[in-house]
Amino acid sequence: AVAVAGLGIGANSAWSANRKPVLVAAAANLRPVMPALLAAMGEAGVGPVRISFGASGNLARQIAQGAPFEVFMSADRARVSFVAEHRRIEAQAVYARGRLAWVSAAGLGADRETADLAALVAATGDGRVAIGNPEHAPYGIAARAALQSANVWSAIEPRLVFAENVAQAAQFALTGNAAAAITSLSLARTPELRARLASVTIAEALHPPIEQEIALLAGASDAARAVYAFIVSPAAARIFAEAGYAVPSPAKPAKPTKPSKS
Amino acid sequence: MPVDATLTSLWLAGLTALILVPFGVWAGRALATAQFAGKGFVETLVLLPLILPPTVLGYYLLVAFAPANPVGQAINTVFGGSLAFSFEGILIASLIANVPFAVQPIQRSFEAIPDTVREAAWVSGLNGWQTLWRIELPLAWPGIVTAAALVMAHTLGEFGVILMVGGNIPGETQTLSIAIYDRLQAFKTAEAGLISAVLLVASLAALAIVQTTAATGRTPRPRP
Amino acid sequence: MPVDATLTSLWLAGLTALILVPFGVWAGRALATAQFAGKGFVETLVLLPLILPPTVLGYYLLVAFAPANPVGQAINTVFGGSLAFSFEGILIASLIANVPFAVQPIQRSFEAIPDTVREAAWVSGLNGWQTLWRIELPLAWPGIVTAAALVMAHTLGEFGVILMVGGNIPGETQTLSIAIYDRLQAFKTAEAGLISAVLLVASLAALAIVQTTAATGRTPRPRP
Amino acid sequence: MALIGPSGSGKTTVLRALAGLIRPSHGRISVAGELWFDAGQRIFMRPQDRRVGLVFQDFALFPHLTARETVAIAIDPANTQSRTARLDEADGWLKRVNLEGFGDRKPHALSGGQRQRVAVARALARRPKLLLLDEPFSAVDQMTRERLKRELAQLRATLDIPILLVTHDLDEARALADRLTILHRGQVLQVGDTEQVCAEPASIMAARLLGHTNIFDCRVAAVASSDQPGRIAWGAQTLEVRRTGDFRDGDVAKWIAPDDAIVMHRRDRPSHGERENPVSGVVSELTPLGSDTLVAVAISDEMPRLNFRIATHAARRNSLEIGAEITVSLLAEGIHLIPSVDPVPEPSDAP
Amino acid sequence: MALIGPSGSGKTTVLRALAGLIRPSHGRISVAGELWFDAGQRIFMRPQDRRVGLVFQDFALFPHLTARETVAIAIDPANTQSRTARLDEADGWLKRVNLEGFGDRKPHALSGGQRQRVAVARALARRPKLLLLDEPFSAVDQMTRERLKRELAQLRATLDIPILLVTHDLDEARALADRLTILHRGQVLQVGDTEQVCAEPASIMAARLLGHTNIFDCRVAAVASSDQPGRIAWGAQTLEVRRTGDFRDGDVAKWIAPDDAIVMHRRDRPSHGERENPVSGVVSELTPLGSDTLVAVAISDEMPRLNFRIATHAARRNSLEIGAEITVSLLAEGIHLIPSVDPVPEPSDAP
Ligand SMILES: Nc1ncnc2c1ncn2[C@@H]1O[C@H](COP(=O)(O)OP(=O)(O)OP(=O)(O)O)[C@@H](O)[C@H]1O
Numbered sequence A: 001a002v003a004v005a006g007l008g009i010g011a012n013s014a015w016s017a018n019r020k021p022v023l024v025a026a027a028a029n030l031r032p033v034m035p036a037l038l039a040a041m042g043e044a045g046v047g048p049v050r051i052s053f054g055a056s057g058n059l060a061r062q063i064a065q066g067a068p069f070e071v072f073m074s075a076d077r078a079r080v081s082f083v084a085e086h087r088r089i090e091a092q093a094v095y096a097r098g099r100l101a102w103v104s105a106a107g108l109g110a111d112r113e114t115a116d117l118a119a120l121v122a123a124t125g126d127g128r129v130a131i132g133n134p135e136h137a138p139y140g141i142a143a144r145a146a147l148q149s150a151n152v153w154s155a156i157e158p159r160l161v162f163a164e165n166v167a168q169a170a171q172f173a174l175t176g177n178a179a180a181a182i183t184s185l186s187l188a189r190t191p192e193l194r195a196r197l198a199s200v201t202i203a204e205a206l207h208p209p210i211e212q213e214i215a216l217l218a219g220a221s222d223a224a225r226a227v228y229a230f231i232v233s234p235a236a237a238r239i240f241a242e243a244g245y246a247v248p249s250p251a252k253p254a255k256p257t258k259p260s261k262s
Numbered sequence B, C: 001m002p003v004d005a006t007l008t009s010l011w012l013a014g015l016t017a018l019i020l021v022p023f024g025v026w027a028g029r030a031l032a033t034a035q036f037a038g039k040g041f042v043e044t045l046v047l048l049p050l051i052l053p054p055t056v057l058g059y060y061l062l063v064a065f066a067p068a069n070p071v072g073q074a075i076n077t078v079f080g081g082s083l084a085f086s087f088e089g090i091l092i093a094s095l096i097a098n099v100p101f102a103v104q105p106i107q108r109s110f111e112a113i114p115d116t117v118r119e120a121a122w123v124s125g126l127n128g129w130q131t132l133w134r135i136e137l138p139l140a141w142p143g144i145v146t147a148a149a150l151v152m153a154h155t156l157g158e159f160g161v162i163l164m165v166g167g168n169i170p171g172e173t174q175t176l177s178i179a180i181y182d183r184l185q186a187f188k189t190a191e192a193g194l195i196s197a198v199l200l201v202a203s204l205a206a207l208a209i210v211q212t213t214a215a216t217g218r219t220p221r222p223r224p
Numbered sequence D, E: 001m002a003l004i005g006p007s008g009s010g011k012t013t014v015l016r017a018l019a020g021l022i023r024p025s026h027g028r029i030s031v032a033g034e035l036w037f038d039a040g041q042r043i044f045m046r047p048q049d050r051r052v053g054l055v056f057q058d059f060a061l062f063p064h065l066t067a068r069e070t071v072a073i074a075i076d077p078a079n080t081q082s083r084t085a086r087l088d089e090a091d092g093w094l095k096r097v098n099l100e101g102f103g104d105r106k107p108h109a110l111s112g113g114q115r116q117r118v119a120v121a122r123a124l125a126r127r128p129k130l131l132l133l134d135e136p137f138s139a140v141d142q143m144t145r146e147r148l149k150r151e152l153a154q155l156r157a158t159l160d161i162p163i164l165l166v167t168h169d170l171d172e173a174r175a176l177a178d179r180l181t182i183l184h185r186g187q188v189l190q191v192g193d194t195e196q197v198c199a200e201p202a203s204i205m206a207a208r209l210l211g212h213t214n215i216f217d218c219r220v221a222a223v224a225s226s227d228q229p230g231r232i233a234w235g236a237q238t239l240e241v242r243r244t245g246d247f248r249d250g251d252v253a254k255w256i257a258p259d260d261a262i263v264m265h266r267r268d269r270p271s272h273g274e275r276e277n278p279v280s281g282v283v284s285e286l287t288p289l290g291s292d293t294l295v296a297v298a299i300s301d302e303m304p305r306l307n308f309r310i311a312t313h314a315a316r317r318n319s320l321e322i323g324a325e326i327t328v329s330l331l332a333e334g335i336h337l338i339p340s341v342d343p344v345p346e347p348s349d350a351p
């Protein structure tokens, strides 16, 4: 019975007294999926956990500087490598692949399974289009790749605005200041966005995979190991898939993981 | 070095100070000399932009700028286009965020001018404007310089609000502080450090100039 | 309502003001009355935390706190553990970020005290401490209150530095402003709006109290 | 016109009202035919438009301006158009207040008296229609004060503007003002020709404020007529007086006599006016005050003492000493009667 | 001890040095056996430890404190331990400066003279070892001034501390001080017994500062001895003098005579001292100054005029008017000789 609010703040004090919560650093794009994950963890007797969301870059840097997180759920693999340069990692694995979605308040013209980026871009007229920052945000890098693959990069570039992360990109579209945004599919599927924005998935083939990697830091507690094991488990994979992530066929461990209790 | 971002930052800091300091003189003087009912309330209101986290402030500005709502429509009409993601937009955001820094120090320095000096100016035939220009402004000078320095420094360092309403467009809304943040996020630590150093040295130089101007403008304290 | 974050924020704002205001009195008075060589430099240095973007400042603090470097080791020895990601850490970060707000207004208000009043106190037999306590502090009161109000308001709204140094750990380093930011990131607009409103009302109330105290403490300006 | 009154009596407040710095709750002010203020008609002319010169009691100099600039600010650009001409004119005013060479100093580098003179120069430079001086010579030395008074007297002669001088120095008031107003607790006690007010104060308070120390009870024994002196009973004595004002026979009153109406009889030879009201007593106190000496004479044990001044050399020649018996004449011309009770309470400036 | 000198001569600066507010570049200060300052030995006692009472020229009250609190602050807690006792004592001091009932007012609600008296009360309440008064009565009315002077005289009698009084009022200096120092441009011109300094200034500048207006050229014709008066040649006249100081026969000098050494000959009857140095001339100016009248007499066209005061009633009785011929005697006793050239330049306070 781990009733945790969407933000994971409510590691509720009644039982956190006897069981020290696992500190998990999670990339901001995981916000929408986290409630479901936490619920499942609770049912599986894993946890309790306390989640700190943040930009993966910030989180990685903080962990590298010794932040007391035991589990790091990054938005890409580069951040985990960065952490690995500074601290020993006990285990790491890709737990999900991010998918991009095109969202727009103005509607999409036609209801399509996958996006025809050229048409979508054309439909925005001279409106602004928001993407994550292609310099560092994993979804921003992917969005740029997708736009380039669709040969619309040069057409749209002058009209692009760069958000710190996908959530902010979505916000730009949500407030109506941007005509459209490329955000994560997981965000696009949240009730808040679905209620006000039309969305369409962007084909994964258009961009390099957004491999979201999880790391278990050296010296982690048993509880943390259990959290790690749960995230890379098929049960979690189902939840990720439902939330709009692509799931790595069999979760492929980069290093052998210790046997988990689940 | 991100030349564009540097120029944007300097331009933004300069314009913000240029607009806010006269406003601060007007508002600070009014708060210092006038007695009216809701004065305490207004004084607190002035501090409001400080209380809200910059990103939150930025978010609400973004909502205000949206073409969908009446405020946004009005803005669109006035400025002939949306303010979001434009230099005008971050300028307005920066103006709002810096109001406390402009008003407070100037208000205090006007409060420190004795009434009898003001009255002596009137009796000498100076009208309101001349009194302001020739007597009050020179005496309030230290406070005005403090305000200018605080506003400029804070604008150079402003991040959250501008990130929120600016959309990080190079040459338009990407400021130096956002450029540094981007470098840090991209793990280009050395580059971030370099830009930070340049920002610091440039700002310190600018502030030193401002403070020196203050010192020459500042009247020595009276000897008994 | 995020009770933990509210408590953390209030505690942080209160402690920061409590520590910084006395420091501001010391430093502001020294800058106002003492004449020394590098004074202009020190005055500019005081503004430095304002110039650096909060996240950048936070980054450098984070690096400084790291156990790997000598500064971090020294800190570890003194505080018996790393400062990063602890309440002590964000407190120190917040102290550094707020130095300009504490020192500048207090310095100006000490500068406004005429030398002869200070001398009259000495001649009346008050030693340095008594002069400070019974004459200078009451006269500098408006500036001190301004400083306290600015520091508290700014700490409540501080975001970047704390996000960087604190690591957003609920119950320890997650402040109200970060909680609001989190809500916004999660598109919980209504909740974010509610928390913002509560933050605003509470801060305005606190500031109103502070400003009223200032008004009663503030001596009316002399009538000629 | 001079304004005197005890400290806190409202002199500065009157000047501030005239300058337009405060709005009285009632009354009207009109100067040189212009209506400046009328509470009833809600007319209020701004200080800028009133063209007054005001020397503030605390000077109120501009801390950031040099003496020259301070004075130049008050010079009307309509009269002196170029800035350099105004600065030159300012130098002229500074010279007239004996501050030549101090034009470049800011107030903090001037002494008290120098600051006050800058304030005087600023007020004069305005070429005012009404000059208001709040103790304008209090901080300057005798020599400079004489010079400033001469300047002021000249100005009065040339400019023909009303001047209101607040001063605590009666001699100054008598030398510079033709009319005198006595203020006490915000009320006008007496107003009139300076010499007349000094010689004939209307109340005990006014007499005290004018420096009278000889104030005694009496009863009118005979009213004076144009050809016949009156008589008053003072203790056991009867004194002859020239005027008895509105008093009637038998009225209780106070009589006062200025210093110079008391003439000491010389030991060696008769003095002028010895017929008039001779009074004998014993010297009870001698206070040398420089060129003059203050003499207190006890007439009898129960009666208050008579005070007068004589030149110190005269005192010496007449070998006045404590305990000596002397006779003085109280000149009938100088004796003045005032009501024995003041309409206002006793002297004190309690709030 | 009184300190006089023209505006800007450094009086305030001297007081500040004595109070320890500035460090002179050289010299030493010792009071009541304690060494307070010695530039050579690098001794400097802090103002707090010097126990001086200083009335600042601009009062320097504490803007945030009431009059009572202001005075209480200066009361030594070592003498009066409880705070309420100190406040009560402060009320006592306020009463002594005639400010009863004003204890709860802050400076901004007090008039100029009231503020000054609070400053005086604060200085006295310190029970100082040295009392420094910078024009402490300049802003108060005559009546209050007399009262304050009486207080001060009493205090001097009871406390036996040195008092240094800066004043522009010579009479005040003569009434309150036994010694007098004349300061000019930061230099001591003369110091000595008050009456002696007044009667025998050492230089032209000192004479002017002491208010002497009769300063004339002469040549010593015969030096005085103990039994024989001296003689000086003044234009065509020869005057008898009692003292000739260090001058020798034939020396060029200036002679001065105070007002009271000039005695007018009455029309009607001979006046005392008429034998001495009779000089005749024509009244060229008459300036009534209240109880006295200033008379200027032109002896001859090329010689400067003699100035003296007589009582206004005496002027009236002798029907003095401009153009009238009169004769005056210059009392030999009052004539004083001074060098005809001052070591310091001409009077002026240019920087
Ligand atoms: N702001 C104020 N609030 C209340 N009372 C005041 C205020 N200012 C002045 N007073 C009082 O008003 C009275 C008149 O003050 P004013 O300054 O006119 O006196 P003044 O005649 O100029 O005295 P002085 O000769 O001492 O300068 C005084 O009793 C003073 O205490």
Ligand SMILES: Nc1ncnc2c1ncn2[C@@H]1O[C@H](COP(=O)(O)OP(=O)(O)OP(=O)(O)O)[C@@H](O)[C@H]1O
Pocket: B223, D108, D109, D110, D111, D112, D113, D114, D139, D140, D141, E005, E006, E007, E008, E009, E010, E011, E012, E013, E014, E057
């Ligand atoms: N800070 C300063 N810098 C330069 N000169 C100064 C400064 N303060 C005072 N002076 C000059 O020093 C001289 C002495 O000043 P001080 O105040 O001692 O004069 P004072 O004798 O008290 O005159 P007053 O009777 O006018 O008060 C004056 O000429 C004045 O202009």
Ligand SMILES: [Mg+2]
Pocket: D011, D012, D013, D057, D134, E111, E112, E113
């Ligand atoms: Mg007054």
Ligand SMILES: [Mg+2]
Pocket: D111, D112, D113, E011, E012, E013, E057, E134
């Ligand atoms: Mg002085």
